[in-house]
Amino acid sequence: MSKIRISLFGKFHIEADGSILKFETHKAEELLVYLLLRRDQPHTRERLADALWGEITPEQSKSYLRKALWQLQSVLESACGKDMLLVDAEWIQFNQHFECWLDIAIFEKAFKSAKGIRGKDLDDAQVQFIQDAVDMYRGGLLEGWYQDWRLYERERLQYLYMAMLDKLMDYCEGRGDYEKGLAYGERILKLDRAHERTHRWLMRLHYLAGDRTSALRQYQKCAAILWEELQVEPAESTRLLYEMIRKDKLEDSPQPVETENVNIDKAPLNTVLNHLSAFHKELSQIQSKLTQDMQIIQRTIKGNRH
Secondary structure: OOOEEEEOEOOOEEEEOOEEOOOOOHHHHHHHHHHHHOOOOOEEHHHHHHHHHOOOOHHHHHHHHHHHHHHHHHHHHHHHOOOOEEEOOOEEEEOOOOOOEEHHHHHHHHHHHHOOOOHHHOOHHHHHHHHHHHHHOOOOEOOOOOOHHHHHHHHHHHHHHHHHHHHHHHHHHHOOOHHHHHHHHHHHHHHOOOOHHHHHHHHHHHHHOOOHHHHHHHHHHHHHHHHHHHOOOOOHHHHHHHHHHHOOOHHHOOOOOOHHHOOOOOHHHHHHHHHHHHHHHHHHHHHHHHHHHHHHHHHHHHHHHO
């Protein structure tokens, strides 16, 4: 059997025995990815057709699904046989017993292996598993794809990524590896520069590393970013930490709460806000691309008239 490797973080990539697999249409790729993201359950053809071609009539969408499925199976069967997908007249599902390397599967397994465990309480094997998992996060889920169904999955996986980085920061602080902890915190801020809890944790780590100046500057950076992006002042807990560092009394300050343990009442609203923010950003990118294409067409038309 061929060795199949599938990457969904960053650019979509699938290969068999080192050879890249290419599909005739992008919809065939979409169908495969949709099944991979929801690989723990079977899907009716009607649901798949609606999810991938919801903007057209049910009859047309089912026809397109049959065509995309045929294209997908043609490539997969030539590379790895008929074992990857389970297909019948009504249902389609990724075969969970099919052996392949899938980055998001390993990523999710790493998160579950440490769920409910504080970072400082992780053992060396768990830490290594999580470190390997976060290193797989080479970019957001399926960068360059703009489907609605992808947005929620991207936010969900980004949340897991940030939660694991939180655990690694806690682990590093507990072992005095402040430099590494700071690097993990900066990775969070690359995704969300206004992540106030991470700024607080970086303030602590800078101070514990013997760099009070950088700790105080981290507060100033946090305050500037919060005002620039959200027009809000730092929270009381952040201001209190700043005063404790300024007075050299950090030992009285509690550690930041890990992402996994954030108040669950606020989590749904944060998820919705992140979802809408991401959707707005991607709509802006689409609008920019459409504007460029329209300008090219307009210039072409004018050129033809002359």
